[in-house]
Amino acid sequence: MSPPPAAVVVSPSFGEVVDSVPVTTTDEAQLRRQAFFAVVFAALCIGFSPVLVRYADVGPAATGFWRLFFALGPTVVWAFAERRAAGRRPGAAGARRGPSARQFLLAAIAGLFFGADLVAFHSGLARTSTANAVLLGNLAVVFVFVFGWVFLRERPTRGLLIALVMALSGTLLIISSSAVSGAASGRYAVSVAGDALCVAAALFYAGYMLTTRAVRRAGTGDAAPLGGGMASLIATSSGAVLCIGWAVATGEVLIPQSLQGLLAVIGLGLIAHATGQGLATFALGRLPAGLISVVLLLQIVVGVALAALLFGEVPSLAVFAGGMLVVAGVATARPNGRAA
Template sequence: MSPPPAALAPAAAEGAILLSPASTADLHEAALRRQAFFAVVLAAICIGFSAIFVRLADVGPAAVGFWRLVFALGPTIIWAVAEQRALERRAPRAPGTPRVLFTRRQLFISMMAGLFFGADLVAFHLGLAHTTTANALLIANLAVVIVMVIGWLALGERPSRGLLLALVLSLGGTVLIISRSAAAVPGDGVSVYGDVLCMAAAACYAGYMLMTRLVRRSGQSHGPALGGGMVSLIAASTAAIFCLVWAVAAGETLVPSSLQGLLAVVGLGLVAHATGQGLTTFALGRLQAGLISVVLLLQIVVGTSMAALLFGEIPSLMVAIGGAMVVAGIVVARPGKPQPR
């Protein structure tokens, strides 16, 4: 038997594993999924400040949503433009070929995502005015259940056992916090109205996530995926128009009357939406909607902690235990790092 070629001898002697193109592609995809996971964690932290900024704003509920989206449009436009330029470099158009930014189907689904998101903002901001910060955050995050069920039935994203365990841990933690928060709210009927609005917000946010996931997926049945920047731009523009129309029709105060109110809506636009929702939209192209919705429960911990520091809403021991369970669920949900084959 002849010896191996000189170029391969050292590798063979050391027992090195030569990766096939398929294995290299798998590792690259796994790396992208891990990046998307950590992007969602950062998104949850940013979105966790939403309720705090809303509390500090001095305009109407729908107007808060409008300004949030307006201040987020600048970074979103930059993202969409950079995304299109990168696409042009990867796949240059033939001379004379018109540039197609999106199909009619993609435009329709992205606009539907925007309508769902605008309705979510209005319902959540109205609900937050009639209940505690903890209650509002916890009930609104029941979107996890809706996303899991519809994502399974409509998108064919069957949840894994690990994800179901993460869901049990996370929802178990939210139940503990809800039970304590509900007991702290005076039983005058006002909080029930706020809770119902937050439930409606949860349903609307689930619709936003599923529509975004649908337009961000690629495959033979629905063509190339639409980039996260373009999806965010279309959805944010649609949601801004929705919120503005609602605010005008409801006769809300539209313009912030103080520096605090202005900084609050700017923070909502740049931190909660441009960064938080932008990272979520990016991740929806790589991860299941159900997994992302579980990780986003981390925003509950952030929001309730900030409410305790700023508004004196000190969490009880039960709330702390519930928060720990939420974090445990996030750890379980984390996608693992596959080994080379």
């Protein structure tokens, strides 16, 4: 998922926007239409992620490393173009300076959270079904609001409480279904562990989103928020370091063993990360965050449909019902604020 980021530095869940040049009213409607089609295409691209992970023939953490490694090229281009554009704007004195120590640290921590998310999600996906993985991975948004409630003392609304009940009920239904089917097939511990790892991945992704939100805002002593491209470059790099370190420490297979495996990890970097998440970031500058977040739930449909078509993974009725509760809870928890 998670879906759904690290070519994406700005999470769709928070209404953060891409720095943009002001446009005329005439152009605005066209840009909003383009943004809508961009986010639909983004959801389709991100939906390929779990299928590509299954085709990868390296370890879970190594898959995460190659995924981030192949996203680095487009991210470098993005950061460079962003910095040049900022330097040309009127009154952009100091725009070419590097990130402050605080911004660099926050972006690096965001990348570590994202790397941990990839390791957990890829490990969980190897132990459970694609439907379970993508549904549970989308709990990240709900966890973000829970963390805001517990740690930031942000008073929850009635809608949030309803969202929590629906999402957590769906989670319990999905995991209990895995337990029952796992017991019948003699893989009880494996199935439940896979679901638990995907929930852990959602927790890590929630940490990534919260840290990203902080790094994208100007802080004390910072002249301006850190641009999305530069923040993404730092986060992608630190996440890649964590993934390769974990892969080496646990003795995973590091090098793709076939052309199929190589193409899978290249696809993860270029399709799921650079293209999918990049288009979602573009759309954030023109559309309400709530609309984008709901459209991005299409990635669940794409991932589950591809898994059913390619691997014969047809979700059970219990998983389908639990999935509907998770999707409803996530959609309800998404903020309705407008990108600004």
